[in-house]
Every structure is written in C-alpha cells, then in structure tokens.
Amino acid sequence: MAKQNFPIKKIEYEGPETDNPLAFRHYNPDEIIGGKSMKDHLRFSIAYWHSFRGVGLDPFGGGTITRPWESKGSEMGIALKRMDAAFEFFEKIQAPYYCFHDRDIAPEGKTLGESNRNLKTVVTHAKKLQKATGIKLLWGTANLFSNVRYMCGAATNPDAHVFAYAAAQVKAALDATKYLGGENYVFWGGREGYETLLNTDLKREQDHLARFMHMAVDYAKKIGFKGQFLIEPKPKEPTKHQYDFDVASGIAFLKTYKLDKHFKFNIETNHATLAGHSFNHEIEVAAAVGMLGSIDANTGDTLLGWDTDQFPTDVKDITLGMISILKAGGLGSGGLNFDAKLRRPSIDLDDLFLAHIGGMDTYALAFKVARQILKDKKFSSFVKDRYSSFDSGMGKEIESGKATFETLSKRVIRMKEPVPVSGKQEYLENLLNSYLY
Numbered sequence: 274m275a276k277q278n279f280p281i282k283k284i285e286y287e288g289p290e291t292d293n294p295l296a297f298r299h300y301n302p303d304e305i306i307g308g309k310s311m312k313d314h315l316r317f318s319i320a321y322w323h324s325f326r327g328v329g330l331d332p333f334g335g336g337t338i339t340r341p342w343e344s345k346g347s348e349m350g351i352a353l354k355r356m357d358a359a360f361e362f363f364e365k366i367q368a369p370y371y372c373f374h375d376r377d378i379a380p381e382g383k384t385l386g387e388s389n390r391n392l393k394t395v396v397t398h399a400k401k402l403q404k405a406t407g408i409k410l411l412w413g414t415a416n417l418f419s420n421v422r423y424m425c426g427a428a429t430n431p432d433a434h435v436f437a438y439a440a441a442q443v444k445a446a447l448d449a450t451k452y453l454g455g456e457n458y459v460f461w462g463g464r465e466g467y468e469t470l471l472n473t474d475l476k477r478e479q480d481h482l483a484r485f486m487h488m489a490v491d492y493a494k495k496i497g498f499k500g501q502f503l504i505e506p507k508p509k510e511p512t513k514h515q516y517d518f519d520v521a522s523g524i525a526f527l528k529t530y531k532l533d534k535h536f537k538f539n540i541e542t543n544h545a546t547l548a549g550h551s552f553n554h555e556i557e558v559a560a561a562v563g564m565l566g567s568i569d570a571n572t573g574d575t576l577l578g579w580d581t582d583q584f585p586t587d588v589k590d591i592t593l594g595m596i597s598i599l600k601a602g603g604l605g606s607g608g609l610n611f612d613a614k615l616r617r618p619s620i621d622l623d624d625l626f627l628a629h630i631g632g633m634d635t636y637a638l639a640f641k642v643a644r645q646i647l648k649d650k651k652f653s654s655f656v657k658d659r660y661s662s663f664d665s666g667m668g669k670e671i672e673s674g675k676a677t678f679e680t681l682s683k684r685v686i687r688m689k690e691p692v693p694v695s696g697k698q699e700y701l702e703n704l705l706n707s708y709l710y
C-alpha cells in the first residue's frame with residue numbers, strides 16, 4: 274500500500290440517522306435505484322484545480338491552505354506526489370470521476386515543449402493510477418486564462434501568435450484527454466470576451482473563437498477522440514463580458530457558426546446565477562434543444578456578486594435542478610463535477626472530505642426527492658393540464674402548423690373573451706415543500 278496522505282478512512286454510507294460527520298447520510302454508491310447504482314446515476318467528479326491546487330487565495334491575501342505532500346521536492350516531483358494524494362482522496366470519498374486543466378496537473382515549463390513534456394509525464398502517471406483504482410476522467414480542459422500571454426484572451430486574442438499558442442496547448446490537452454479515456458472535453462472561455470469595446474472588434478473575435486472550436490472538432494476527429502465537447506457558459510469574471518454568456522447565447526453562437534452538432538453545455542450553478550438565471554433555468558434551456566451535457570456542481574452566495582464556488586448544500590435548489598436533469602433523461606456522458614472550493618479558513622485535511630460529503634449528500638437526497646416528484650406526476654399532470662387547450666381543436670391546429678393568422682382571426686372573432694385561469698404558483702410551491710420538509 275502506498276503512503277497514506279489522508280489519516281481518514283474511506284467514507285461509507287451510514288444512513289440519515291448517523292451522527293458521524295465523516296459518513297454519507299444519503300449517498301449510498303451501490304444502492305440500486307431504477308436498475309442502476311447511485312454511483313452510475315450521479316457520476317460524481319472531483320475538480321483537481323480547487324481540491325488539489327486551491328490554497329485559499331483571495332484578492333486581499335495569500336494562501337492559507339498547506340498540504341503535507343506539497344512541501345518537499347522538485348515541481349515535477351510534487352506534481353506526481355500530489356496526483357497520488359488526489360487518487361487516494363477520490364477513492365476514499367467514493368467519487369468515480371475527476372476533471373482537470375492541463376496546468377493543474379503538470380507545471381508550465383519555460384517553453385511550450387517543456388510544458389508538453391511535463392504534461393506527458395504526469396498524464397502517464399495518472400493513467401497508471403486510473404488503472405489501479407478504476408477512477409475515470411470525466412473531462413479534461415486547457416487553462417487558457419492564467420498565463421500573462423492570455424491576458425487579452427486566447428482564441429479571441431488580437432495577436433495571432435497567441436491564438437496559435439492556445440491552439441497548440443489545446444492540441445496537447447486533447448491528446449492527454451484522449452489518452453486518459455476522458456468522456457468529455459470542456460471549453461470555458463474565462464478571457465474570451467472583452468473589457469471595453471473601445472479596443473475590441475467583437476465580430477472578428479467571435480469569428481476567431483468559432484474557428485478555434487472548428488479546429489478542435491477537426492483535430493478530435495483526426496485522433497479519434499470520441500468524447501463530447503462542452504461549452505461552459507459564464508457571463509463575466511474575469512472578463513467584463515464573456516462571449517459564452519449563458520446557455521441561450523451559447524446556443525446562438527454554436528448555431529451561427531454551425532458548431533451545434535458538435536457541442537453540448539456544461540452548466541455551472543454559480544455561473545447561472547451570475548447571469549441572472551436560476552440553475553434549473555439553464556438546464557431547461559439546454560435540454561430544450563438536446564444540448565444538456567454536464568454539470569459543474571456548486572453554489573454562489575446571494576449576498577456576493579462573484580463566483581464564490583461554494584459546495585452545494587441547498588436541497589431545495591438542487592432538487593429543482595435534479596427534476597430538470599431527470600426530465601431531460603439524465604446527463605449521458607456528463608456528470609456532477611464539484612467545481613467548488615473550500616472557504617479560506619477551512620484549512621484542515623478533513624474539511625476537504627466534509628465539503629464533498631455535504632455536496633454529495635445534497636445531490637443524492639435531491640436525486641431521490643426529484644425521482645419521487647416525477648413518479649407521483651403531481652407537477653407534470655398540472656403542467657400538462659395547463660396546456661391541454663393545445664391538445665385538440667384550435668390549439669392542435671396551431672401546434673401542427675395548420676392554423677394561420679387568418680383562420681385564427683375568423684375563429685376567434687366569433688368566440689367570447691378567454692377565461693383567465695390561475696397559475697397556482699403558491700399551491701405548487703407548497704406542494705414542493707411537502708416533499709422536502
């Protein structure tokens with residue numbers, strides 16, 4: 274047995290009555306529900322960047338979190354030890370997946386060649402660990418936002434040299450993702466946007482972003498990468514205006530540039546709320562066009578206007594999200610990736626476990642409640658009934674495309690005023706509470 278990095282035992286399911294904080298109360302990985310284990314339904318994933326590279330930095334102060342495996346050795350030596358610690362954590366928390374950016378797992382070298390070599394070395398190690406543990410890669414991505422060269426964007430940078438550099442970096446990240454059997458590849462364009470239109474050719478930048486994505490699609494085809502491409506929308510931060518603002522603008526972008534058949538969406542809860550939407554709104558908008566891909570599971574803070582990336586603990590909100598996910602038929606090759614970080618003063622090793630236990634239990638409970646809600650059909654029959662005037666007669670003719678302004682005008686002129694019908698929102702909100710409390 275390799276060196277233990279966490280003096281904590283594997284987290285087990287003990288049921289809702291347990292008072293052991295280091296146990297699951299709702300997530301029972303092997304419990305079969307609807308012919309599938311909870312593990313396979315929920316497809317939990319750990320975000321490498323927060324859980325293994327996060328140190329508690331904020332704009333007012335440096336890191337607060339130090340980990341024992343980070344203390345001694347060369348940068349590459351630490352990268353490998355960190356990967357061992359990460360896999361020990363994935364196993365102990367019973368998460369079947371993880372996700373990374375290229376630069377989270379391997380340090381950036383002095384040259385692109387050196388960076389690529391570093392990545393290859395760490396990825397070879399990751400492959401061994403994946404094989405030994407059975408843990409899989411949900412998605413890979415490239416960090417196209419931290420380095421100074423990307424300060425004005427990567428694919429949308431006004432300098433073609435930077436565009437080319439980013440292309441080379443994504444090529445290597447796609448190679449790594451394919452080698453590790455990654456099931457998806459994510460584009461989050463943190464700096465693909467603008468600070469001021471005074472220095473920006475918006476149309477040209479969007480054309481370049483689309484070109485970049487077409488190149489990625491072509492390269493994936495060439496190397497036989499079968500994973501799903503995902504766009505992760507976010508309205509702002511770090512840029513003032515990010516081009517993939519929300520799911521709706523992402524759909525418009527993908528359709529405009531004929532990329533829609535190659536992409537789905539990775540929806541992050543805190544990005545949804547930053548865009549002024551609810552989590553389930555974004556899920557439903559993507560699902561309506563068959564483009565729901567994966568979830569970055571976290572939450573924001575209603576009192577703060579930035580991406581606080583907290584672990585999700587609000588069962589009601591997540592239940593609403595889960596209802597929308599299940600209605601859409603699930604996440605396919607996607608999963609629930611905890612793109613969430615510990616609060617700055619949460620510096621203990623067990624805080625990392627407690628945070629994930631909370632997130633996993635919240636989703637597991639929400640999953641069960643959402644299944645019950647859908648099974649009972651109280652909400653769906655209410656909604657079905659609400660639209661039933663479209664099931665026959667005039668409504669059916671509207672939906673089928675038979676009706677025109679003229680036929681409708683002829684018809685409606687002979688009819689009385691429409692009778693107002695209550696939307697029954699308060700009744701439905703009370704009904705939802707009856708499932709939760």
Ligand code: XUL
Nearest residue numbers: 414461505541569580612
């Ligand atoms: C940033 C964010 C990213 C993406 C991957 O807000 O969510 O970590 O998930 O680049």
Ligand code: CO
Nearest residue numbers: 505541569612
């Ligand atoms: Co994210």
